[in-house]
Amino acid sequence: MIQGMARKRRIAPDAERTTVALTPAQQVAIQEVILKRIREGERKPLLNEIIVNGLEELLRKEGWTESSLAKIFPKQEVRRAKVESIRHARRGSASA
Numbered sequence: 001m002i003q004g005m006a007r008k009r010r011i012a013p014d015a016e017r018t019t020v021a022l023t024p025a026q027q028v029a030i031q032e033v034i035l036k037r038i039r040e041g042e043r044k045p046l047l048n049e050i051i052v053n054g055l056e057e058l059l060r061k062e063g064w065t066e067s068s069l070a071k072i073f074p075k076q077e078v079r080r081a082k083v084e085s086i087r088h089a090r091r092g093s094a095s096a
Contacts, residue, residue, distance in 0.1 A: 011048055012074075020051065 022030065030050060037045050056073050 010046055015048075020047075 030047060033050055034045055037043075052073065056069060059069060059072070
């Protein structure tokens with residue numbers, strides 16, 4: 001069924017693209033985090049999700065309050081994509 005194929009948005013709609021430069025060792029560390037999460041039964045995380053999780057933990061260790069963190073890292077609401085079926089004209093009907 002087509003409705004089951006919709007993907008959930010995993011990046012905030014107001015997020016803007018940026019560039020992150022990682023050393024080869026840092027890239028390997030990211031891959032290890034991805035593999036660990038997959039082995040634990042989670043879906044494959046995006047690089048963006050790993051970076052955002054790390055930033056959230058860093059700010060928490062720096063002493064940011066939970067209310068400040070909640071403003072910066074709001075919980076993602078789950079919204080299903082709107083999917084509609086496309087109706088095709090019947091073939092073989094004589095309209096001429």
